[in-house]
Amino acid sequence: MKIETAAAQLEALGNTTRLTIYRTLVRAGEGGLAVGKLQLKLDIAGSTLSHHIRKLVEVDLVSQERQATTLICRANYASMNGLIGYLADECCADTSGCAPSDAAA
């Protein structure tokens, strides 16, 4: 993964509002959640929500699918795992003081 990609994804998650949106989507699972449902759940202005979702989609952490009038948003688990792997991978390159897999277990 290019460092710019990782940084962009981290930056997208590095905002309380967006992290909340993302967490909500992650919890929602494969079924995803419509933009409107998110808006009700999180109580933020439609335009603001739209901006944030767009940013998450741009960095490929979230994907969208149209279903009639509503737009379903889904967390992209593969991307998340890629990002986690990127961070963990850098680790241990030159030391033995780190064991992310063990620590997570």
Next chain:
Amino acid sequence: MKIETAAAQLEALGNTTRLTIYRTLVRAGEGGLAVGKLQLKLDIAGSTLSHHIRKLVEVDLVSQERQATTLICRANYASMNGLIGYLADECCADTSGCAPSDAAA
């Protein structure tokens, strides 16, 4: 972990310059790296570097230790693992379409 903490750490890593600094420190391992060495390695202005390092220290991703005139910076592996765990933990809460440990392996 509080969401604000996680967001602050993610934001700190969500900048190409800072992510580069952090990666360099992670690779440097337990021995850490002096600010001056980082500056030589990354070729950025001292003041800029200082600001970025301060931010990483503030969110506890990096720790510092004085050694005579030089200041040693070290990646805080525990914090990194905490952050990774936080992201992975949210996952799988409501779905079976995600297995970060397996994917990372």
Next chain:
DNA sequence: ATGGTATTTCCATGAAGATCGAAACAGCAG
């Protein structure tokens, strides 16, 4: 086509971030 709901785009604004040169400060050597 008309109307209605869902979502985005436009536009504006206040706040925060990134960068860096210059000056200040910290700690050691002599």
Next chain:
DNA sequence: CTGCTGTTTCGATCTTCATGGAAATACCAT
């Protein structure tokens, strides 16, 4: 104390971000 190297703070500038109201667009039902 003086000078030297390493690092931070100050001050300034330019860019980017977060937010939301209003208007526009997308899609379906009738």
